[in-house]
Amino acid sequence: MQKLKELYKKWSGEEPKNVQQLTAGGSNREYYRLTGSDGTTVVGCIGTSRDENHAFVYLSRHFCKRQLPVPRILAVTDDELRYLQTDLGSVSLFDAIRGGREAGGRYTLKEQELLKRTIRQLPNIQLRGARELDFTNCYPQPEFDTNSVLFDLNYFKYCFLKATELDFHELKLEADFRLLAKDLTASGDEQCFLYRDFQARNVMLCGPSDTPYFIDFQGGRRGPYYYDLASFLWQASAKYPHKLRRELVYEYYNALKQYTEVPTPHRFVERLSLFVLFRQLQVLGAYGFRGYFERKAHFIESIPPAIQNIRELLDERDFPYPYLTGVLRRLTELPQFQYVETTASRADGYKTTSLNPYKPHPQDGPATFSKYDAQGPLVVRVYSFSYGKGIPEDESGNGGGYVFDCRSTHNPGRYEPYKQLTGLDEPVIRFLEDDGEILTFLDSVYKLADAHVRRYIQRGFTSLMFCFGCTGGQHRSVYSAQHLAEHIHEKFGIEVRICHREQKITQTLK
Numbered sequence: 099m100q101k102l103k104e105l106y107k108k109w110s111g112e113e114p115k116n117v118q119q120l121t122a123g124g125s126n127r128e129y130y131r132l133t134g135s136d137g138t139t140v141v142g143c144i145g146t147s148r149d150e151n152h153a154f155v156y157l158s159r160h161f162c163k164r165q166l167p168v169p170r171i172l173a174v175t176d177d178e179l180r181y182l183q184t185d186l187g188s189v190s191l192f193d194a195i196r197g198g199r200e201a202g203g204r205y206t207l208k209e210q211e212l213l214k215r216t217i218r219q220l221p222n223i224q225l226r227g228a229r230e231l232d233f234t235n236c237y238p239q240p241e242f243d244t245n246s247v248l249f250d251l252n253y254f255k256y257c258f259l260k261a262t263e264l265d266f267h268e269l270k271l272e273a274d275f276r277l278l279a280k281d282l283t284a285s286g287d288e289q290c291f292l293y294r295d296f297q298a299r300n301v302m303l304c305g306p307s308d309t310p311y312f313i314d315f316q317g318g319r320r321g322p323y324y325y326d327l328a329s330f331l332w333q334a335s336a337k338y339p340h341k342l343r344r345e346l347v348y349e350y351y352n353a354l355k356q357y358t359e360v361p362t363p364h365r366f367v368e369r370l371s372l373f374v375l376f377r378q379l380q381v382l383g384a385y386g387f388r389g390y391f392e393r394k395a396h397f398i399e400s401i402p403p404a405i406q407n408i409r410e411l412l413d414e415r416d417f418p419y420p421y422l423t424g425v426l427r428r429l430t431e432l433p434q435f436q437y438v439e440t441t442a443s444r445a446d447g448y449k450t451t452s453l454n455p456y457k458p459h460p461q462d463g464p465a466t467f468s469k470y471d472a473q474g475p476l477v478v479r480v481y482s483f484s485y486g487k488g489i490p491e492d493e494s495g496n497g498g499g500y501v502f503d504c505r506s507t508h509n510p511g512r513y514e515p516y517k518q519l520t521g522l523d524e525p526v527i528r529f530l531e532d533d534g535e536i537l538t539f540l541d542s543v544y545k546l547a548d549a550h551v552r553r554y555i556q557r558g559f560t561s562l563m564f565c566f567g568c569t570g571g572q573h574r575s576v577y578s579a580q581h582l583a584e585h586i587h588e589k590f591g592i593e594v595r596i597c598h599r600e601q602k603i604t605q606t607l608k
Contacts, residue, residue: 099130102142102180106132109173109182131185139185140172151178153237154316158183160231166223167304167311186311191216192298194308203337210342216301216310217330217346218353223312224290224323225357231291233320242292242321247279247376254379258386259425262432266425274422281372282322288358292321296329298336323354328373334381334404371415378408405435409556413549436558475593476555478586480564482521482579482598484571490599492563499563500550502543504574507535511573520601521576530577540578544585551590571600583607 099117106114114132120141128144145151155178161168169183194212198205205213233240255271293315300314327350331343338346347370354360361369382404389397409430417423429435481490485505492498510516510529519526530536547564554562564582568575576598587594587607596605 099144101175102130102144103132105173105175105180105182106140106142110134132182140182141169141185142180142182144180146179147237148178150237150316151181153235153318155181156232156235157227157315157318161223161227161315164226164229166227167219167309168223168315169311169313186302186304186313189303189308190299191301191303191310194303195298199335199337203339203342205338205342210345212303212308212310213338213342213346214349215308216298217327217350219310219312220293220296220326220330220350221323221354221357223293223315224326225288225354228289228291228320236319237316239319241289241319242283242325244279244283247282248275250376250380250383251275251279253387254383257384257391258382259429261386261390262429262434264425264429264432267421270421271425274419278372278376278419278422282376288323289320290323290358291318292323293318293326294321294329296326297333298330322369322373324370324373325377328370328377332374332377332407334378334385334400334407337403371411372417374407374411375417378404378411402435405430406557409553413553431556436556476551476559476562477593477595478551478562478564478583479595479597480579480583480586481566481596482571482575482600483565483567484569484575484600485567486569487571487600489567490565490597494561494563496561496563499565500546501565501567502539502578504536504539504566504568504578507539507574508533509569509574511570516573519573520598521573521578522580522598522601522603526573527577530574536574536577540581543578543582547582547586548589551586551592555590555592571598576601 103114103117112135115135116133118131118133120129120131126146127150130142130144131139132142133139143151143154151174155171155174158168158171162170169186172182172184174181191212195205195209198209239246252275255268255275259266293312294317295314296312300312302311302313303309304311327347331338331346347367351360351363351366360366382401385397385401385404388394389401408426412423412427412430479494483490485503489498489501508530510519510526513529516526516529521527521530551562564579566575566578566582579596579598583594583596583605584607586592594607596607597603
């Protein structure tokens with residue numbers, strides 16, 4: 099600390115009036131805010147690695163030369179273990195979007211705009227920042243290559259996967275690791291400045307317009323631009339909803355086109371998914387080490403959301419690494435990584451159902467994991483109703499579920515013989531099934547419902563709702579609701595509660 103004060107005095111000509119230590123992140127670097135007699139502040143850093151500090155100082159000066167939004171280096175000690183930089187304030191993007199994150203991914207329009215403004219700036223530092231950059235100054239290595247990928251994959255294996263005590267064949271897993279590493283480093287991707295730790299905590303919002311500035315890029319190197327996008331949008335604790343994530347990918351893709359030629363959208367998303375998979379394994383390795391070995395609570399709490407990202411990714415895409423994906427599927431099915439359904443509240447009073455992990459006990463060791471609170475089995479409720487009387491209310495408080503409109507199918511209620519009957523009566527059933535339209539309609543419903551029920555069971559959800567509406571809530575909706583309920587009950591063996599609202603008929607399939 100004394101040497102940092104001496105550096106400040108040498109730079110400013112006076113002793114600092116006040117020195118305040120700032121909250122540390124995941125690294126061992128120490129940061130301090132130093133205040134002068136006129137009230138101006140700078141940030142001082144004390145590092146433990148000369149090479150790491152050298153990388154940051156070099157990169158900051160290079161980026162400032164290219165007029166990129168980064169802190170400016172003011173002074174450096176001869177041994178490069180301490181330096182001063184401009185103070186970008188105390189408001190990070192992570193802090194600014196806290197409300198949306200704590201509400202389980204319900205981001206306000208202002209928060210969404212901050213995210214979009216940030217993601218549009220990423221290609222700027224990646225592509226413009228790479229011009230005339232001497233990558234030999236990067237730490238700990240100058241480029242993203244096969245060896246670095248394999249190092250991170252094995253970090254995941256030894257620091258996280260083995261701690262779960264999940265059984266796996268090391269040689270088979272290693273073979274898929276090598277295939278993934280080869281694909282990630284394949285030639286053809288645009289080589290740029292790979293930030294490597296691009297996340298909301300490393301973006302500071304400055305000035306009245308909340309201009310994004312970038313910090314903590316000392317681990318950057320030459321590499322493909324997909325990596326940083328995957329790091330940012332699939333950050334485990336961010337809980338970005340699918341729609342917002344798609345919009346942010348779109349914003350980035352369009353911004354990227356201003357700096358370089360880009361692949362087709364299909365090819366871009368296909369390549370991006372590989373980096374999302376790799377990034378999740380990489381962060382789990384870090385979370386395992388920082389959380390279970392170093393006992394840092396923040397990293398322990400980030401593990402379940404990262405597991406959830408892997409679940410969703412495996413459901414969305416087929417990867418050409420069969421053994422690896424098989425191990426990951428078994429990993430996501432472990433009971434300690436299931437979710438419970440809770441209700442989150444925003445500061446503005448808005449409530450939203452979200453998924454929150456149960457926090458492991460701080461005394462848990464690196465090879466044990468605390469289980470999540472059991473919330474009971476999934477119960478599915480299926481309604482039939484008349485659109486004229488409104489959609490059924492959701493009594494569970496979870497915000498409802500699927501609502502299917504049956505009115506596009508042939509209506510038996512138009513014919514006199516069926517007017518006094520319902521979708522539970524044999525003549526109406528024969529009419530609908532002989533006509534066939536309702537069967538085609540339900541075929542699509544079954545596929546969607548099966549996937550949803552299966553995922554809800556895996557995630558530990560306790561309530562799911564399906565509603566079928568038609569003109570009178572008597573024929574088509576009743577038939578559809580009854581048949582979906584029986585289908586789900588037979589296929590999954592779970593409790594299904596049926597309510598034909600307009601007929602005042604209820605039934606429970608245990």
